[in-house]
Amino acid sequence: MHLGTEGFQEHARQALKDEPLQNALHLLTNEFVPRRVAAMQALGDPEALRTQARAVKEQAVAQLDTYLEQFADNLDKLGAHVHWAHDDAEARDIITSIAQQAEAKVIVKGKSMAAEEIHLNPHLEELGYEVLETDLGEYIIQLAEETPSHIIAPAIHKTRQQIASLLHDKLGDPYTEELTDMTQIARRALRQQFLRADVGITGVNFAIADTGSIVLVTNEGNGRLSSTLPRVHIALMGMEKIIPRLDDLPVMLKVLTNSATGQKISSYVTMITGPRRAHDLDGPEELHVVVMDNGRSNILGSENREALYCLRCGACLNVCPIYQNIGGHAYGWVYPGPIGAVLTPLFTGLDTAKHLPRASTLCGACREACPVKINIPHMLLNLRRQSVSRGGAPAGEAPLFSLWAWVMRHPGLYRLGLKLARLGQMPFARRGWLGKLPPPFHSWTKSRDFKAVAPQSFRDRWQTTLQYEQPSRNGAGGGHHE
């Protein structure tokens, strides 16, 4: 279960104290970030690629209706079934009824954030299906009865030792911390399940309008097994996953894998164009593509439209100094990190998720890392403004800023304010610093000193001396740089 977004501050506090989590996050920061930076640099002109990739998403989202229609027509011609889901409940119902018609008992799943978004697993399990995650990270999370804490590395919050114990406890194999042995244990357990499964459910990385193809990008081949071995394949996608042309795919793949894992290409890229044909040796008998809106139309018509360009690569999480410190679970819902701080309020409502856009220094590292240059910090600012206009500002802030604006509009008052602050701080200031501040600023001084207001402000210095000083007549300083 997700923690929920309302208790963000408390969840973040707990996360900061969670030592195994901190160790895991340290590894993430030190490994993922340099790997991505090096990989992108090796591409020659990463800036040009990002511009190109963004243009593809801009075009796709600007004419989403046209491309979706084209995609659906092509799927239809290929003999696949297209289903439109307005919201999460409808998506779950569609998937359930496909599973019912297939008389399924066992369902294998490839990694899908869209499925996480609609909380598909608990729903199917409640109905009595045996649901198995086949991505190693997702499998670990399922065994631990947790939720993913990262978009592409769902179990990143777990240390090797924690995973070793988990595999030992749940599967009964001898305890080992050897990565190869651990992988083999999981592989053995999973392979059997692929053969038993009646239905495979996967996500979609790209949906290509002009061919009706869906593209899966994985490193373990689990997406390929989930989509070919079972009789029925259900692919669930957010409607923004569309790209106009097959020709757009190379650049999108390049920016996706390099940004996500620093790989030139992932171990597996699976392109599925329709269900098994008469002369095909493998593939599912039925292919169902579930295209989900679930709030995306609202984002499309809003100032936060570019949130729909997201490729779910996770690069913004890895570089985010907030994520690096608190991990993914503290964000409280499916999508963590900077893009999560945008998507979660848009999907689940700004009133409950109002902490997320505020819990950012707006440092912009996310935008710098994003393969499609999504301006996350500016969207966080949009969301803060929207939250304020909905009455969601933290208690006391509205009168505080009204008072602030009044003072800042009147330089005389502002000057008086400085004088009063100087008087008020006198008993507490030590060599120009304060060790303690009154509420609501006391949280600053828990770990840091605060600068005391200077005995003489700049404007005082200006008026007493600086305004009478003159510039050097020959302007001799300052050699010109080449």
Added chain:
Amino acid sequence: MTEPTGRRRPTRVALFVTCLGDAFYPQVGEATVRLLHRLGIAVDFPLGQTCCAQPAFNAGFHDQTRLVAQRNLTLFADYEYVVVPSGSCTAMIRLFYPDLFAEDPHLHQQAKSLAARTYELSEFLFNVVGTDDVGAAFAGKVAYHASCHLQRELGVTEAPRRLISRVAGVEACDAEMSEQCCGFGGTFAVKYPEISSAMLEKKIASLQRAGADTLVSCDAGCLMHIAGRLRRQGMDVRVMHLAELLNTGHSAEEPHHASGN
């Protein structure tokens, strides 16, 4: 000395000192004025100025932001150049003022004009004045903290580093996390103190690893945040604004002294 080509060297600017600079770091504004004087540039300080209004803007209070920001449109209307010793406040004026007044054609025009005339100090020196050597001298192992708005909103990355590297006696020892946020973020530091402090800890650890004895940045907000923790820990690292560093080697009593480079 060679003059920058194809561009007239500025002779007069307005200083927007910022509210943090005014109240907490007056020596930064003072160093800026004297530095510009040394370069032969006259400085005006419109006394009606207070704040760029970023605190309210970042908190989502746009009406209050506009009330304060609008005054700056008028106060600085007649200056060819407005120089700001802060990347953050420059970004506020250059990037967000035009959006804030998008509804009113007249104010929008004024905001766009101000945006085009406003420069952060290091980019003004490097790109407009065309200098990377202002004849300063300072003995120390200096790490540069790239403030977020300066590097990522304004895209100013080379100017401060070049200016620092040309200060005589400086040993540049870039901390490996030079570009990482210090965790200040305005009211963020107060609203989410634990996360903010955790970010600050990492920043300071990288500073220690770099073996720096001096930290230089272009934003008083970051400096106040980092220095506040260094002081609390009793760590002996000097924290300076770029303007102060660039004004070293020139005693306060000799503001007219021209560098002999």
